[in-house]
Amino acid sequence: MKAKSILGLFIFLLSMGLVSSCEDMLTPDMDTYQDANGRTLKDTVNNYFGILRSVQQVAEQNTILGEVRGDLVSTTSFTTDSISKLANFENLADGDNDLLNRAAYYYVINQCNFYLRDVDTVSTKNNNYYMRKEAAQVILIRAWAYMQLVQNYGRVPFFVDAVGTATSGYETNPPAWATPDNLLDLLLKDGDLMRAYEYEKQYGFPNYGAINNGRNSISIDAMLFPSEIIIAELYLLRGANTADYETAAKYYYDYLYNRNSIRNMAFNPASWVRLTRDGEDIYNSNVSGYTSAYMNISTYSNTGEIKVLTPSAANKSFGLVLSRIPNLYGFETRSTSNTSSTATTDASTGSVSQENINTSGQVNVSANYKYRQLAPSNSYVSLNENQAYAISDKDNKDLLNFPEQIGDARLVASAPKVRTDEGDLRFVHKFCAGNVSNEGFGSRFSFRYCIPIFRLRQIYLHFAEAINRAGFPHYAFAVLRDGLNHEALPSSISVQVDTSSVDFDKKVVYSAYVVDSVEDGANYIPVEEFNRAQTKEYLDFSASTWTNRGIHELGCGESTDENYVFTYDTLVAQRILDEAARSGSSKAEARRYAKRLLDEDAEESLYDTTGTRDFYRVRTIEIDGGRDTTVIDTITCSILTPKAQPVDAAYMAAQQNAVETLIADEAALETAFEGFRYYDLMRMARHKNNDANLGAGYGTLWMAWLIGRRDADLKPYEEPTVITNSAIYSKLQDMNNWYLASPVFK
Numbered sequence: 001m002k003a004k005s006i007l008g009l010f011i012f013l014l015s016m017g018l019v020s021s022c023e024d025m026l027t028p029d030m031d032t033y034q035d036a037n038g039r040t041l042k043d044t045v046n047n048y049f050g051i052l053r054s055v056q057q058v059a060e061q062n063t064i065l066g067e068v069r070g071d072l073v074s075t076t077s078f079t080t081d082s083i084s085k086l087a088n089f090e091n092l093a094d095g096d097n098d099l100l101n102r103a104a105y106y107y108v109i110n111q112c113n114f115y116l117r118d119v120d121t122v123s124t125k126n127n128n129y130y131m132r133k134e135a136a137q138v139i140l141i142r143a144w145a146y147m148q149l150v151q152n153y154g155r156v157p158f159f160v161d162a163v164g165t166a167t168s169g170y171e172t173n174p175p176a177w178a179t180p181d182n183l184l185d186l187l188l189k190d191g192d193l194m195r196a197y198e199y200e201k202q203y204g205f206p207n208y209g210a211i212n213n214g215r216n217s218i219s220i221d222a223m224l225f226p227s228e229i230i231i232a233e234l235y236l237l238r239g240a241n242t243a244d245y246e247t248a249a250k251y252y253y254d255y256l257y258n259r260n261s262i263r264n265m266a267f268n269p270a271s272w273v274r275l276t277r278d279g280e281d282i283y284n285s286n287v288s289g290y291t292s293a294y295m296n297i298s299t300y301s302n303t304g305e306i307k308v309l310t311p312s313a314a315n316k317s318f319g320l321v322l323s324r325i326p327n328l329y330g331f332e333t334r335s336t337s338n339t340s341s342t343a344t345t346d347a348s349t350g351s352v353s354q355e356n357i358n359t360s361g362q363v364n365v366s367a368n369y370k371y372r373q374l375a376p377s378n379s380y381v382s383l384n385e386n387q388a389y390a391i392s393d394k395d396n397k398d399l400l401n402f403p404e405q406i407g408d409a410r411l412v413a414s415a416p417k418v419r420t421d422e423g424d425l426r427f428v429h430k431f432c433a434g435n436v437s438n439e440g441f442g443s444r445f446s447f448r449y450c451i452p453i454f455r456l457r458q459i460y461l462h463f464a465e466a467i468n469r470a471g472f473p474h475y476a477f478a479v480l481r482d483g484l485n486h487e488a489l490p491s492s493i494s495v496q497v498d499t500s501s502v503d504f505d506k507k508v509v510y511s512a513y514v515v516d517s518v519e520d521g522a523n524y525i526p527v528e529e530f531n532r533a534q535t536k537e538y539l540d541f542s543a544s545t546w547t548n549r550g551i552h553e554l555g556c557g558e559s560t561d562e563n564y565v566f567t568y569d570t571l572v573a574q575r576i577l578d579e580a581a582r583s584g585s586s587k588a589e590a591r592r593y594a595k596r597l598l599d600e601d602a603e604e605s606l607y608d609t610t611g612t613r614d615f616y617r618v619r620t621i622e623i624d625g626g627r628d629t630t631v632i633d634t635i636t637c638s639i640l641t642p643k644a645q646p647v648d649a650a651y652m653a654a655q656q657n658a659v660e661t662l663i664a665d666e667a668a669l670e671t672a673f674e675g676f677r678y679y680d681l682m683r684m685a686r687h688k689n690n691d692a693n694l695g696a697g698y699g700t701l702w703m704a705w706l707i708g709r710r711d712a713d714l715k716p717y718e719e720p721t722v723i724t725n726s727a728i729y730s731k732l733q734d735m736n737n738w739y740l741a742s743p744v745f746k
Contacts, residue, residue, distance in 0.1 A: 044115070044119060044131065044134065045134075045208075047111070047114070047115050048115065048134055048137070048138065048206075050111060051108065051111045051112060051115065051138060051141055052223055052310075053319075053320075054104075054107050054108040054111055055108060055141060055145075055223075055310050056310045056311070056319075056320055056322070057104055057107070057320070058104050058105055058107075058108055058145065058148070059310040059322075059451045059453060060322050060324055060325060060451060061098070061099045061101065061104065062148050062152070062675065063325055063451055063674070063675030064099055064324070064325060064328065064675065065086070065099060065152055065675075065678070065740070066675035066676055066677060066678045066679050067374070067673060067674070067675050067676075067677055067678065068083060068086050068087050068328075068374065068678075069086060069087060069089065069678045069707070070677035070678040070681060070707065070710075071377060071379055071380070071668075071677065071681070071706045071707045071709070071710040072376065072377055072379070072380040072668055072672045072673065072677050072710070073087075073374040073375065073376065073377055073380070073428075073673065073710075074087075074374070074375055074376075074377040074378070074710060074711055075087050075373065075374065075375075076372055076373060076374070076375050078369070078370055078371070078372055078373055079373040079374070080373060082096070082097035082099065083328065083373050083374070086099065088725075088727070088728060089728055089731045089732065089737055091737070091741050092740070092741060093741055093743075093744070094740070094741060094742060094743040095743070100740060100741075102149070102152075102153060102156070102740075102742060102743060105145050105146075105148060105149045108141065108142070108145040109142055109145050109146065109159075110162065110163055112138045112139070112141055112142035112145070113142070113159070113160055113161060113162040113163065114162040114164075115135075115138050116135065116138055116139065116142075116160075116162075116192070117161070117162040119131055119134070119135050119138075121135050121199075128203075129203065132199040132202075132203050133199065133200070133203045133204060133205055133206040134206045135196070135199065136195075136196035136197075136199035136200045136203075136227065137196075137205070137206060137224060137225060139192045139193065139195070139196035140193075140196050140225040140226075140227055140230045141225055142160075143187050143193055143196075143230050143234065144225060144230055144453075146158065146178055146183055146187065147183065147230075147233065147234060147237065149178070150178050150179055150180045150183050150237075151180065151237070151679050151682060152739065152740050153739050153740050153742050154179060154180070154736075154738065154739035154742075155177050155178070155179050155739075155742070156177070156178050156742065157170045157171060157174030157176075157177065157178070158174055158175065158176040158177060158178035158183075158186050159174050159175050159176075160190060160192070161175075171743065171745045172745050180237055180238065180686065181238060181240070183234065183237070183238070184234040184235060184237070184238050187234065193230075193231065193234075196227050197227040197228070197231060200226070200227045201227075205221065205224050206220075206224070207220075207221075208220040211311065212318070213311050213312065213313045213314055213318055213319070213449055214313055214314030214315055214317070214318035214337070214360055214361040214362070215314035215360065215361060215362050215363075215449055216449055218309075218311050218449070218450070222306065222307075222308065222309050222450075223308065223309060223310065223311070224308070225308055225453075226255055226307070226308070228251040228252070228254050228255035228258075229251070229252070229255055229307070229308075229454055229459065231251045232247075232248045232249075232250075232251035232252045232255070232462070232463075232466070233248075233462070235247045235248035235251070235466075236248040236462060236465065236466055236683065237683055237686075239469065239683070239686055239687045239690060240690065241690075242469070242470055242471065245466045245467070245469040245470040246466075246470045246536075246538070248462075248466040249463060249466040249467045249470055249536075249538045250537070250538045252459060252462060252463040252466060252538075253463065253537070253538035253539075254538075255459070256459070256460075256463070268289025268290060268292070268293070269289065269290060269409070269553055269554045269555065269557075270285070270286070270287040270289070270290035270291075270408075270409035270410050270412065270413045270554060270555050271285075271286045271287075271409050271557070272284065272285060272286070272389055272391060272406050272409050272557075273285075273286045273438075274391060274394065281394075281403070283391075283403060283405065283406045284438030284439065285409055285412040285413075285436060285438060285439075285440050286409075286438075287409060287410075287412050287413035287436050288435075288436070290409075290410065290413045290554060290555075291413050291429070291433045291436070293305045294306065294430060294433070294448070294452070294455070304456075305455050305456050305457065306450070306452045306454075306455045306456075307452075307453075307454045307455055307456055307459065308452070308453040308454040309450040309451060309452050309453060310322075310450065310451050310453060311449060311450050312363075312447075312448075312449045312450060312451070313361075314335060314337075314360070314361035314362050314363055314449065315335035315336065315337050315361035315362075315363070316335065317337060317361070318361065321333075321335055321363065322450075322451055323363065323447075325431050325451070325675075326365060326431040326432045326447065326448075327371055327373075328371075328373045328374050329372065329373075329374055329427060329428035329430075329431060329432070329673070330367055330368060330369060330371050330372030330373075330374075330375075330418075330425075330427045330428070331365045331366065331367060331368065331371060331427070331431075331432040331445065332365065332366050332367075332368040332371055333363050333364070333365050333447065334363070334364045334365075335361060335362070335363050335364075336361055336362055336363075336364060337360070337361040338359055338360045338361065339359060362447070363447035363449075364447070365432045365445045365446070365447050366445065367418045367420065367427050367432075367442070367445060369418075369420040369421070369422050369425055372425065372427065374428065375425070375426060375427075375428070376414075376415040376426045376428060376672075376673075377710040377711060378710070378711050378712055378713045378714075379706075379709055379710045379711070379712055379714075379716075380415075380668060380672060380710075381411065381415075381426070382712075382713070382714060382715055382716065383408075383665060383668055383669065383716055384407050384408040384410065384411035384555075384669060385407040385408075385411065386407060386715050386716060387407045387408035387555065387556050387669070388402045388407075388556065388565040388566060389402065389403065389406045389407060389408065389409065389555075389556050389557050390402060390556060390557035390558060390559075390560075390562075390563050390565070390566070391403065391406075391557055398562065399562060400557070400560065400562045400563055402565055408555035408556050408669055409555045409556070410554060410555035410669055410670065411555075412436055412440045413429065413436065413555075414428070414429050414430060414672055414673065415427065415428050415429055415672075415673075416429060416434075416436045416440050416441060416442035417440055417441050417442070418441065418442050418443070419441060424441075427442065428673045429442060430448070430672070430673045430674055431447075431448045431673075432445045432446065432447055432448065433445065433446060433448065434446060451675070452674060455671070455674075457551055457554075457670055457671070458667075458670075458671050458676060460479055460548070460551060461479065461551065461663060461666060461667050461670065461671070463479065464476040464477075464479035464480065464663050465660065465663050465683075465684070465687075467479075467538070467539065468656055468659045468660055468663065469656060469660070469687055470536075471529075471532070471652070471656075472529060472532070472533060472536075472539065473529075473572075473652075473655045473656050473658075473659040474522070474524055474525040474526065474529050474568060475522075475525065475529070475533060475539055476659050476663065477522075477524075477568045477571075477572070477659055477662070478522040478525070478550070479550070479551060479663075480550055480551055480552045480662065480663070480666050481522070481550040481552055481559045481566060481567075481568070482520075482521055482522045482549075482550045482559050483547075483548040483549040483550045484539075484541045484546065484548060485541050485546040485547050485548055485549075486541060486542050486543065486544055486546055487518065487521065487547070488518065488520075488521040488522055488550075489518070489521060489522050489525070489541055490517055490518055490521065490522065490523060490525060490530060491518075491542070519561065520558075520559070520560045520561050523561075524567065524568040524569060551666055551670055552566060552666060552669075554670065555669055555670075568597075569597045569598055570598070571658075571662060572597060572655055572658045572659060572662070573593070573594035573595075573597040573598050574594070575658035575659075575661055575662060576590050576593050576594050576597075576654050576655070576657075576658045577590050577591065577594050578716075578717040578720070579654075579657060579658060579661065581717065581720050582702075582705060582717060582720040583698065583701065583702070585695070589650070589654075590654070593651055593654050593655075596651070597655075649693055650693050652693075653691055653693030653694060654693075656691070657688060657691070657694060657698075660684055660687065660688070661702075663684075664680065664681070664684055665716070667680050681703045681706060681707070682703065682738060684699065684702075684703075685699030685700055685702055685703040686699060687699065688702055697733075700732070700733060700735060701733065703732060703738075704728070704729050704730075704731075704732035704733050705720075705723070705729065707725075707728055707729075707732060708723045708724065708725050708726065708728045708729030708732070709722065709723060709724055709725075710724070710725070711724040711725060712724045
């Protein structure tokens, strides 16, 4: 049977004006948008909002595809065949279920193509190129849609012209084929991507106010795609070399730097509170502050945690209700509405008619284990439980304890237990959060009226990923532990010394730079890496406006100097050993690298001694218009010159690989169940495969191992040869099985 066209039925709709006439929360109020002569800008605004509606359709399936194939969720006895087959990487044909719908992405893309074909970006109003803001957004949405396509399907048709016929032949003979390796080049080729960047830099974002989804007022600002993030994501996805990682880091940094309101990454962490009962310490969860970061409507803005979202309606009368994700996680949803009546009188007959208008609504949710198709995996729970939570000693607040019975508090926030007829079960909380008791049980759940596409802490984690691969693993680790800010990072101090002679006229001032340590900061950054960082603009966090914190603190307590557990040397050394055990690489080499990290005296001096010089401390006194210089004391110091130190590439690669796996762990702890996981693992696996120091296929086996062990009731890296799903492990060793099957055309 011939497969459906990637363009399909929507060609007709596009040729008739791009969007349907149905009205919902993303149907603009056309009276708001008029040109200088009072004419409505109906076509362009309506078409743009139609594109946002299409993104809304894609985001739900993309989120599910990004989580169901990862290592953080497992199927249950209530999982349907369609979800189970996806989770087990069965090679399903496109269209076998409604999640396998490649055409949905092309719906977005071709709408964008039609818009860009017809938009007039040279028109002006009050000397302003008013269409360029909107055009930039359409270019960026199209780039995002292509990025999701190549991550899901691997190799897909690429075209930027508007296609108005289903017989274009692009399914088998497109202008180009896009892959994760060449997508960025294709998007840069015609200049549109960088034109969008320049438009955004020069003109800013379109301003369309807010929409009413029936429950909340949601700013359109929260649905706009920042150009820096899209470009950074594309460079990070390609990850062909150090230059790609540096460019990604630059764009992430620019995004964060140019938006003052989000540099601080403020948050209320999930935490454990110590209580004493019957003379024993009891630890109870306190997660309301953390949960609110991804639930409260106040975060759906350009100043909150969620940076880009697609909204859900409260009921069908307001538009699309995005309820499938919470349904899969075990929540039964039911939309309600409130209506009011208006009376109108027919002037000719005097008859009165009533019109009922839906004025508001909401989605009510309840936990139902029979809906629960996806549950937190054993490996996810184990990762959380085996983190070391730092809690202040009750007798000495300057000391930290690490109670064995508690782990990362985000487990309770993200997947609390719910009491059901089948026992106490963990339900994923990210799309239907509720009240969490001190004992870690959830109740009274609330629906989340959006799907996040990007959020702030995710962006910081991607930035850490980029700077790690760019050659700065210690700075990347600081994103996790201390934050990148002027108070946490060491700085350089200029030291000036009067030298050479008591003869004032021959006195010379020598300048030197030393690294100044900071209290409770990233003092593990070595001098060599610190010095290299001074030449990188994307590692300049000296401004006082940078006040962000370490992401790991969200669930594991403060990272002070007393926290001897979550440290670079300890964790990276152990992870190097763990990775050697997992991969079967040289254990002797791993032990040598680990010892080098842990042994303070192991690192050789960065300087050679080439002689000595007397340094004089002098005092100059003004006497009768003259100057008298007196030597106070003399210090003889070594003259040091920098060594020509070749980079130990294998040692650096071992550290970068270890740090990258720690970033992957933190991403699991922080952004679990939000649809990012599978794409994160694929991208990192590609990075590892591109690192010649790690060996061929290193990343492929790493990803296969993680997903193949998702049901293992083991500590991370415990018994590394144990694989609980050998079928998945074998499949994922072939990169062709990473991707969904594209439609077959005959």
